[in-house]
Amino acid sequence: MASGLRRGWDPLAAVTALIVLIMMGLYVGFVAQQDGQVLAWFLGALALAALLAIYSAVRTALWRGLALTVSGVILTVVGILGILSIGLPILVAGVLALVGAARSQHDRL
Template sequence: MTGERDPSEDGRAPIGSRKVRHAGRRFDAVTVPAALAVVITATMFVLYLGLTAQEDGRPVSWFTGGLVGCALLMAYGMARKAPGRGTVLAIAGVVLIVFGFLALLTIGLPLLVAGVLAVIAAGLTTRRRA
């Protein structure tokens, strides 16, 4: 060769290469959509509590519990080495999609988006194992 070193010798892949070094990465392809879904769900939880308080109503306990539960499940699913990561994200995603349809006239659309993001994250976990 021309005396150039191979970039893989020092642990760096050449630009445009499909080889990616994963040792120093804090986030993977699953973490980003799951984190976005957690943020959306937490925001909609706070918004839901604000809307019900503004109308002098009481929040529905099963709905608020479901939102908190889904956010916790997705936060668990963000951990790289969590057992059952894909299953947990899929369950949270399906529940959020159902909640999104139930609340479609108020806070449902962002919940649908969060549910789809969680299902995408679950699909990425199963794809990465194969």
């Protein structure tokens, strides 16, 4: 039974990617409402983290643990930087990614 779980999708990585994609849309929407300018580095960091999480959602992906770890670190840093506005959900996504990375190490054993 456990071997079937190892071949499917990782829900933590998938939820991480979903949260990040939603927050990217909300960020762009909030900035547009305030007639501000989107920070390219912020949006780029979120996009990179989302892509790494999407890649890591497949349990059989090569370098899955590393990709989730990098995604989690990026999201944690960006979440802390944006904590006064949209950072909390991003920080939660970062923690989910790091938990998923730790679990991926357990799956390999």
